[in-house]
Amino acid sequence: MNLTEALIAVGLTRLEAQLYLLLHSEEPMTGYEASKQSGISRSNAYSGLAGLAEKGAAVCVEGPVRQYSAVEAAEFCRYQSRRFKEIIAVIEDGMPEQRPAREPFLTISGRDPIIQKLKDMIGQAKQRIYLGLAAREIGMIRPEIETAVERGLKVVLLTSADVQIAGTIHYAAEKVPGQIRVIADSSVIMTGTLHDDQTSSCLFSRDQALVTLFKEAMANEIKLITMDQQITHVDRD
Amino acid sequence: MNLTEALIAVGLTRLEAQLYLLLHSEEPMTGYEASKQSGISRSNAYSGLAGLAEKGAAVCVEGPVRQYSAVEAAEFCRYQSRRFKEIIAVIEDGMPEQRPAREPFLTISGRDPIIQKLKDMIGQAKQRIYLGLAAREIGMIRPEIETAVERGLKVVLLTSADVQIAGTIHYAAEKVPGQIRVIADSSVIMTGTLHDDQTSSCLFSRDQALVTLFKEAMANEIKLITMDQQITHVDRD
DNA sequence: TAATAGTATTTCTAATCAGTACCACTATAG
């Protein structure tokens, strides 16, 4: 995600994002100036600046001509955070309680939802988590793993030898990139493949039989690794 | 902001939001069922459910027919929060530094930007803040005022007698709803009117002369109030 | 044959954006 996309994600249009960046590099300017410097058509430059003002990303400098000045990024981000918190509050206390029934087998499709679920499993784990992932995937969730270690969780990695994360128990195993195997708290598992958005699909399960099967498979894998090689235990600190 | 709008604000479409709520009240369902129960056209019900799955708000229950189950609200909110933090991080460390020049007089138009600026002034104040607002406006920013009191700021309210916020210094003054007068740290002021979006416009200023004028005006107002009435000082706790 | 499950296509609207035309004002070169 680049800067422009991030600005679009918080509610600006593409042109507004462009103009916001332009306002940061220059003195306050009129729509005319903004149009000239950005290449955006005059009409759209004016409406873009007005849009920025409406969304709290720019303010007006009144005078003989109407100029706009950018609201500094930190302040704009504070606005957005405040707004986001309100939105989340509305959702969290407005949503009806989930019916208790939880299906034992769920399919999660698409790259992003899988990564989100993976991070959430690590974040929600209470005692321990086993991660059978290639180095590429470990890299994407490194902050979450580190937070889990700080929370005092037992974190076991089955991944390539060159990965080093303090506080984790590490078994060297060459994993195929994109293949995912996770167990959290001996109660939920996720497994499947993670490539681009279309070809990514994972099974998430709470089914006790499957979880047990998975646990034993991972335990066996670890046993075989320790028979071959020695354990690399990276101590905390 | 209602629930559906909040869900739309985090990236769902109106139909997806509707379907997400429906999924919460029922067992997992197919597009066919969702269409029947929501009144949404079949085609759109299917694409809506697929959209929810893509956005991490629903998961698939594989079987003879494809059913979708809602991801529980708390989990979906965690996804959104994670995503939002990433976006803010991109903006905050991607934005070029603001040029130091800050115009002395700025116009802030529109209801929302004004309220955001008001909250931000309170949040960013270092020592003291004077708020000349009607009870209606005080109500909107109550949490921010309470946080300021907790931060140990001197918070002075010039507002109607019935407003009660612990830890603030309160002078009873009947204010016209929509009229705003604020000074923060004796260095910045905001004043203007706040009604509906079109008719709302405020001046924000760092100009020392104007700030001083404003301070004296408020001091005089307080002096007159205390000559007439007695001070209501609500002690903390 | 009715209900279930799923797909495809058409139409409509609104937002975004590119492009252009037009008007008013000011400064200045000839």
Place this chain on the structure above:
DNA sequence: CTATAGTGGTACTGATTAGAAATACTATTA
């Protein structure tokens, strides 16, 4: 003094796209 270039601003048109309503079509099952 006038012509013209530059500045500041508004209005309109057209293309593209996402979202959504509506309908039609196929296939399977009870």
